[in-house]
Amino acid sequence: MSTLETNERELRRVIGDGAGVPDEEVAGLTDDDLLRLYGGMVLMRVFDERAVVYQRQGRIGTYAIYWGHEAIQVGTHHALDPATDWVFPSYRESAIGLLRGMDPATVLAWWRGHPAGWWCPAEFRLGGVSVPIASQVPHAVGAAWGMKARGESGCAVAFFGDGATSEGAFHEGINFAAVMDAPAVLMCSNNGWAISTPYERQSRAVALADKAAGYGIPGVRVDGGDVLAVHAAVRDAVARARAGDGPTLVEAVHYRIAPHGTADDPGLYRDETVAQAARANECVVRFEGYLRRRGLLDDAGVEQARAAVVERIKAGMKEVEQLPPPDPALVFDTTYAEPPADLLRQRDEALAALSGAVA
């Protein structure tokens, strides 16, 4: 049975533990590539750290922490060509646009509930932050199908979690991908939890990758805390997609070391010692160890990497705070290309009522 096989199959892994488990290499990745990956990891990490601080300070609203999910996002990003490939994030990947050059202020504005947090998906080939679980999966599949149907070389990646695999939207989307032979990568971040719901209440499958056979597509499992393993797996999946061989389901297995979000208290539903243990071995630390062992990084390098980004993010937060209150007209002018007459009446009614003043 495939379940057993999958179960016995080791998670794909590249980074060793500095002791018994040896470091391996990803063919074709230069030292510069490795440092670029590291730069991405630090950028994402620092943003997440700052965002949590800003939430505590009341400068943004509730926030979905992605501490420990950086390897999945950065490893995937570096396997894509931003000039041709689409990314469809869930709220967990709200800041992945930073890797494509999006201004931190945009992401912070989103979490601050400010229209400056709007972006056009076409600009960065980046779907909007998808809040309804799994609903972005069919979007990625449609985008992949659409590019293929026009003879373009691009592919599309959907990010979603273990909980998302229970939703019909995941199932319908991945099945469309298989049947349409769409150049899509279905990236499942299996962090073991859906808010308070543990994996066992979500699925009885030995591995989520076992679902792939049911759609007639390849399914692979990687260590989600190993940026190089994620990168290699996605690179292969992207190559298959571009070669016209269709979609791949990638299950990145790790553990949610943080609360679900800033409003969540894991103490209510799980034994936090497990998370504490996992934190000691979280993905940025692991990758730093790898780079240090290769002589590509030292304490100074770590400091520099952080310093290089922390100011940008602080500046972004200030930028957002200095924005004037948003124009109330935006409420009415963004839902349709041309607001229907009735909506224009509502607009006038509202703007009159407000006489300009909005908290």
Next chain:
Amino acid sequence: MSTLETNERELRRVIGDGAGVPDEEVAGLTDDDLLRLYGGMVLMRVFDERAVVYQRQGRIGTYAIYWGHEAIQVGTHHALDPATDWVFPSYRESAIGLLRGMDPATVLAWWRGHPAGWWCPAEFRLGGVSVPIASQVPHAVGAAWGMKARGESGCAVAFFGDGATSEGAFHEGINFAAVMDAPAVLMCSNNGWAISTPYERQSRAVALADKAAGYGIPGVRVDGGDVLAVHAAVRDAVARARAGDGPTLVEAVHYRIAPHGTADDPGLYRDETVAQAARANECVVRFEGYLRRRGLLDDAGVEQARAAVVERIKAGMKEVEQLPPPDPALVFDTTYAEPPADLLRQRDEALAALSGAVA
């Protein structure tokens, strides 16, 4: 990979071809059991034949033909205990109630659009005819879960087609079954077509049974034209369910030898010679061959079996035609236990408007 395995795995089969392929036996089935199974096959077959005639005669409306699907329904039925087990049919199994003692008039009334076609699921432990594809799958799972939670021994079977496996409702239902460890049997009638949509446009999976591993449950494939193979497979699945081992996905593989329904013209979308070939070997003929080879059936027996039921069904049709026009009040009195005041007003309004007369 499981796909290959599944692919190589022969469909479970019991009935031979009277030539090279030998007949086998299902342990525990007596000659009486075999004849009871045959009686069920004939009952279902004759009803279907008559229903098609009645549709042509305009005595019922459009009708979903199940010619060739009798083995799946009868084989499954005989593996269940009507006193404890629930069945959730799709429109394709609209007449499966006959096997549980439902009056043919009830089923004919349903297709005639007459309220006499209403039944209470509790009466025969039989869900209503489910029209929205796959929507009955979670119902069966909930019923199975509900019985288990109360410590009852019953299980529940959901019938659905190959097309239904593309729907989110199938996925969410089967996953609930697995996670809740529900005593459910998911019976997929894979007849190769969803109206005009062939299997290849529905799924890329080598076998639909391959989906089971993705839910961490057993998946089995049987020859859907072999009533004994279906019976044996479902009997095993039911035993697992009763033993507390959870749900099973059964894929019954056959070919839709009839049009989708009386309004469908397969000539528009498929090569009918394939269907013609399959008809020569349809499930009732195959089972008759098996029984004849065992000396349990002869021409007279076939005639008797048909004669035993055909009059019942004809009587049912007459019964329905003799029903008085349905009471308009039924439109208002069946939606709520106690119609809200507004609905009672609508009722009075309507009955006044009609002054009793309805076409």
Next chain:
Amino acid sequence: MKTLVEAINDGLHAELERDERTLVMGEDVGRSGGVFRVTAGLQERFGAERCVDTPLAEAGLLGTAVGLCMTGWRPIVEMQYDAFSYPSLDQLITHVGRYRWRSGGRMGMPLTIRMPYGGGVRAPELHEDSPEAYYVHTPGIKVAIPSTPADAKGLLAAAVRDPDPVVILEPKVLYRADREEVPEGDHVVPLGQARTVREGDDATIVAYGAMVRVAEAAAELLEHEGTSVHVLDLRTLRPLDRAGMLGAIRRTGRLVVVQEAPRTAGFAAEVAAIAAEEAMLDLQAPIERVTGYDVAFPYWRLEDVYLPSSERVAAAVRRTLEY
């Protein structure tokens, strides 16, 4: 002379011809040409890439259409029947109607969702629903409901060319009801323009879809009684021709609104509310709604009890006159 089905089929050919970014997708729309033959001939003419038979999954259909829009396509999605569009409501409400807003007005969803709509066809349950209220209440969505072959072609053209998502509900009881002149070639009926079906001075009936025929029949009944009834076909519920509608209401001061869907919070309530907000002084009698009832659509032997009839509509008009 074309039936409503032929007119839509003609319109689909025209739109696929006109804009290569369009594609038709749905269950059984390709090889077989659709269960009502609305898409017949498209796959032969434009290929399987532009008339796509999809898996059986409505949320998947609409969800992938969102991605197709992002990559430059203008999908025309068929839902096989009214009630089978419900699994796609989540994608409709959370994404199709919201993506332009979510992108600050920049990423439109130029897709069209069309489906056979409504009752009167003697079909099994869930083949005769009227879901327009779910659609028109949803921000970001436009809703068109043709009542004639020519309008069916013209509204389809407007919908397919519209930069925003449009749901077209096609009264299936009218699919082959009769033939009428349909303009050849390019024919666009702009969204948001009601159609005066007949002029009258004593009372106004506002209707849409199959109910327009019922309203006309009622008007004819009443004509024999010497009552002159004004009949307005809204044609689109959003954008709504509010001025045209209020004009028709003020003209007679008596309003009967007809809707096949269940009554509570249906579109007839919106029409009545607008009249009560803006034409109150012009109204000389209470507003009357003639609608389907707040029940599941009946088994078809009883559907005539449920469906608004010309008699029910005529009686409502008489009540407004005798008031």
Next chain:
Amino acid sequence: MKTLVEAINDGLHAELERDERTLVMGEDVGRSGGVFRVTAGLQERFGAERCVDTPLAEAGLLGTAVGLCMTGWRPIVEMQYDAFSYPSLDQLITHVGRYRWRSGGRMGMPLTIRMPYGGGVRAPELHEDSPEAYYVHTPGIKVAIPSTPADAKGLLAAAVRDPDPVVILEPKVLYRADREEVPEGDHVVPLGQARTVREGDDATIVAYGAMVRVAEAAAELLEHEGTSVHVLDLRTLRPLDRAGMLGAIRRTGRLVVVQEAPRTAGFAAEVAAIAAEEAMLDLQAPIERVTGYDVAFPYWRLEDVYLPSSERVAAAVRRTLEY
């Protein structure tokens, strides 16, 4: 003294205590006690079989609840948020609302669906929707919307004990807004009885849910201007307290209806339509609707532009008075 959340939690304990056929099911309702802690303590008290953490699938949740009803259970289903109930609309419309009808009135669906509802909480998108129109337009469904802790407990009891499916929309902005006396033990508020919030003679405001507080605030503003406003809380949209509502409208002859949901074909339209049908002669001014607008619910920095405010409601009342 309890908050609305505590009152519902109390009510859930009482109902699970009272009837062993009840069970609570939903995402995160068990171990963690729910994202709003509404189900806190239930799993400890009644076990994991009667307070069930389910997989993340709303259609699966409601679909399995249908099967649970058939085997004698009375499920209380939590949808984690208003907008996350949309994937379950298909099961709601095609089965939950139709099964009693489909069984000739014999197989009821005695289930309760409860969810946090509405805006004003400064949350990310799709956490502040007001979907009541989708629910109340659906035949077979009842809809209750409490505006106070006591009503929240009482309506929950009525819903859980009702033989038919009831959707309870819990205004999340009021979850912890303030504490009030909530009757201990058995407390039932029958469905279909509106509540007079304050008596007045000059104009009537009809509201429900969080809008009741807005209506009260408006009434207080107007009181300082010497205007006496009657405020009615509908409490349930179906069954509707039509007589109570018409009485409140006739009492003053001036009607303002407040609804947070988008305007078009919302429940305020139904209220206005009923008034226009039955209280026309009593109305001394055009009806006013104060509602959310026909747009996606805004990012929260702008939500106050969208949400009906006491000022907007007061202005509408003034318009009806100055008419």
